Amino acid sequence: MTRPANRIGLSTSSVYPESSAHAFGYAAALGYDAVEVMVGMDALSQQTAAVRQLSDHHGVPVSAVHAPCLLFTQRVWGTEPWGKLERSAEMAAVVGAEVVVVHPPFRWQKDYARDFVTGIAALEESTGIAFAVENMYPWRASQRRGVEMYMPGRDPSEEPYANTTIDLSHAAIAADDPVAMARRLGPRLRHVHLTDGTGSARDEHLVPGRGTAGAAEFLRHLAAEGFGGEVVVEINTRRCSTPQEREQDLRESLDFARRHLAVGTP
Template sequence: MSDPTSPILSTPPAVQLYTVREQLAADRVGVLAALAGFGYGAVEPFDVLTDAPGLRDDLDAAGLAVCAVHAPVLSEDVDALFDGARTVGADTVIVPVAPPERFGDRDAVTALAAELNAVASRAADAGLRLGYHNHEFEFTDVDGTPALVVLADALAPEVVLEVDTYWAAVAGQDVPALLRRLGDRVRYLHVKDGPVTRTDPMTAVGAGRMPVAEVLTANPAVEWRVVELDDCATDVLAAVGDSLDWLRDNGFAHPAGGGSDR
């Protein structure tokens, strides 16, 4: 895994800013500087409406790129969200969630795919790519097939998936096999670890039960691997740094700027 031409090492390590949402609210400049100091080179913002110009300035000051943004374009102002995404420097907008009932049967999934395809067309007109991010309920059985796979088959070719590997595992999926099945559709991963339960806190990557190495090597089409902890029982910034240390030590990341500033 030390080959610098490996697809796994072709982009800098990234982190979803939702992980440090509470810390950002208190000290955005300091938290972004800390992430860069750990060796992260990119982030995935979850709010591009509140202060996109200020966030862009702070990201630039920290030397952090934007790999994508999460934006609820199915339920909020699409044009404003697209403007915010472009302002912070994103080229991809990822729908963070859709209601669970939209995965209840084939008709519901097909209708959701049609809506995503329509929004993807608007995104393309704005110079952006659209994606969808899963939780665990997207793996309900639809005629013998996980609903997320049914969705993928109904999406327009330009719509990508960000597979949340942890929630897929919570749903009982063999995650490496799922990633191989979804193939080129998957361009982003949420890389997480923990006890693989619905309610217990997550851990730093490498400290839980996820088969992280197998997940990271399952699909060469993946462009970005984004560390995220939804909840953490320990110091979350320390866990974010420990996650990157594990990825580096196991050959899955080249920290930006050379290393861990801790």
């Protein structure tokens, strides 16, 4: 007999250029357990009341809020980074999510980066929300060695964060072993972005199993270790020419997660 070890969510970014509303619809139709809201992908994602209404309407809970800290969301909810994180925590509290996913600061955000580690800990203390800091990657134009663009660093296992996220596409770009990173993090690993990559210079976010990041091995490791956090499918479906093709990629990703997270029970 087997059972799924974890709740499997769908990131709203996985249906782009369709909207967050479509993401909730796909999640409900395909049987995902939850949704992670990427703030900034569309205007609706910035509206807490709308997100809550979508969750209630489709009967799909929100597992996490991804703060607007990507390069192309730098002006979403203003330009002050701590304000963005506070608003993300407020949304999470209203919609019932326990996690805010956040990237480490860019190198040019020097003041933000200087206080980032202690500031994240203070936010967790004041809000009761887990801020799961995500692994990132060097920027490069080819297979050559890239430029480190994040401070205090791209590997969350090197800092004393209480909660962290592993993204398999990011690990593939950085040539990081996600299983080894998970071992270093231990119980501090709170959140997973399930995807894949081939090690190219691009952040590919492939359907898990279509790349070389070792997604199956990674999920089996999580299951064996009794990982109790969230697993969220975060793939790129922009090249899908029809909603049916996008739905197939989302279904394949969900099936992959369930298959490899299944653990034996007496």
